[in-house]
Amino acid sequence: MTTQDLRLTIAAELERTRARTALLTEAVDDDDLTRQHSPLMSPLVWDLAHVGNQEELWLVRDVGGRDPVRHDIDELYDAFKHSRRDRTALPLLNPAEARAYVGQVRDKVFDVLDRVRFDSAQRLVDGGFAFGMILQHEQQHDETMLATHQLRAGSPVLTAPSPPAATAVPAGEILIRAGTFTMGTDTEPWALDNERSAHLVDVPAFWIDAAPVTNGDYLAFIDAGGYDESRWWSERGWAHRQSAGLEAPMHWLRDHDGWHYRRFGRVEPVNPAEPVVHVCYFEAEAYAAWAGKRLPTEAEWEKAARWDPATGRSRRFPWGDDPPGPQHANLGQRHLSPAPVGAYPDGASPSGVHQLIGDVWEWVSSGFEPYPGFAAFPYQEYSEVFFGGDYKMLRGGSFGTDTTAVRSTFRNWDHPIRRQIFSGFRCARDAS
Incomplete structure (x- = not known):
């Protein structure tokens, strides 16, 4: 890609991403923007200004070497200084001020983009990395804001067409043969530090579900008393299931007509063909045990998603x-x-595993650890400070994840009790 092509690509992605941010923040009034819809989430207006502040810090100041737009608000929008629960009490920019601020920053960013040299020896700009990092950051916050919309009370404000119908419904399990494959990447120009370095992993043979676990599958677990029998749950999982009073996925409602789901302000019957969503790791783990299976490891998930048995490459x-x-x-x-299972046959892996990318983030059994050769870049707080903590990995993205912020090497992580995210799962088992 030429320098000019790279500039045009980045400019188009900046505009496209900001249009989604605007949609998510302009769909509600100022009261909804400043209200905290859940202690798990920031007020939407905080996310909006935070996106602009990160763009200013990295692209205007670091890459562009320009004077600050608003140096006085850096601490307010530092995600490590204030928990989400406490952000509503901060002297945040109001909606008009936040919109003006992100607009000012974006004007300066386009000026920096016009002048930056991508052939510089500076690693931060090589291949447009800093721009790609900021694009992915905003897109990740867009997904977070979409999750906030799911948690808000009130009438629906977001609309979109229904996903496509299933055309080739996969069933059963797929055998992934034993052997090594290349996990991680050294070649993806906008890959983040925890995706690096590429390394060989020897994975024993295993079976993996051809599709994510559906609502219909999960209803069978509920109907069989899965939430009432401790034998399916880990010790920590059972303790959480009891203390949190879990009895179904988040946003499910039961009445005399059966189970319904509240989705972005609309209540509709649970669709048995859709992948189950809004379950925590402990729920996924319990279902897998009930089904006589387990959750895949991170290496198993990535091998199923990337490995081509015909060529041996990832x-x-x-x-x-x-x-x-x-x-x-x-x-x-x-x-x-x-989307219903079987809606994207063109997206299946060479082994025949469907919907590994998009629809729902998939819980896997691995904790968050660095790959061999890991080096923090461009700052420790993106990945390194989370290694070894109480996290479980999620892979593959959801219907709310942007195309630029997902790939088969992308790694997401969260606490095993979290359900507000668009999380589902599929099962695996040893080949033996």
Whole structure:
């Protein structure tokens, strides 16, 4: 890609991403923007200004060497200084001020983009990395804001067409043969530090579900008393299930007509063909035990997503090396729900595993640890400070994840009790 092509690509991505941010923040009034809809989430207006502040810090000041736009608000929008629960009490920019601020920053960013040299020896700008990092940061906050919309009370404000219908419903399990594959990446220009370095991993043979666990599958677990029998749950999981009073996925409601789901302000019957969403790690772990299986490891999940048994190489995506298209995966808030299992046959892996990218983040059994050769870049707080903590990994992205912020090497993590995220799972088991 030429320097001019890279500039044009980045500019288009900046505009496209900001349009989604605007949609999410302009769909509600100022009261909703400043209200805290859940102690798990920031007020939407905090996310908006935080996006602008990170853009200012990295692109205006670091890459561009320009004077600060608002140096007085850096601490307010430092995610490590204030927990989400406490952010509503801060003297935050009001909605008009936040919009003006992010607009000012963006004007300066476009000026920096016009002048920066991508052939510089400075690693931060090589291949447009700093711009890619900030694009992914804003897109990640867009998904977080979408999750906040799911938690807000009131009438619906977001609309989108329904996802496509299933055309080739996968069933059963897929055998992934034993052997080594390349995990992680050294070649993805905008890959983040925890995705690096590429390294060989020897994975024993295993079976993995051809599709994510569906609502229909999960209903069978509920109906069989899965939430009432401690034998399916880990010790920590059972303690959490009792203390939190878990009895179904988050946002599920039961009445005389059966189970319903509240989705972005609308209540509708649970669709048995959709991947189950809004379950925590402990719920996924219990279902897998009830089904006589387990959750895949992170290496197993990535091998199922990337390894091509015909060539022995690791692909960028299950379907190949091309970026995601609408025929491949349910991404980018194009729809406001997971698609039915079997809706994206063109996105299947060479082994025949479906919907590994998009629809729902998939819990895996691994904790968050660095890869061999890991080096923090460009700052420790992105990954390194979380290694070894009480986290479980999530892979593959959801219907709310943007196409630029997902790939088969992308690693997400969260506490095992979290359910407000768009999280689901699939099961695996040893080949023996």
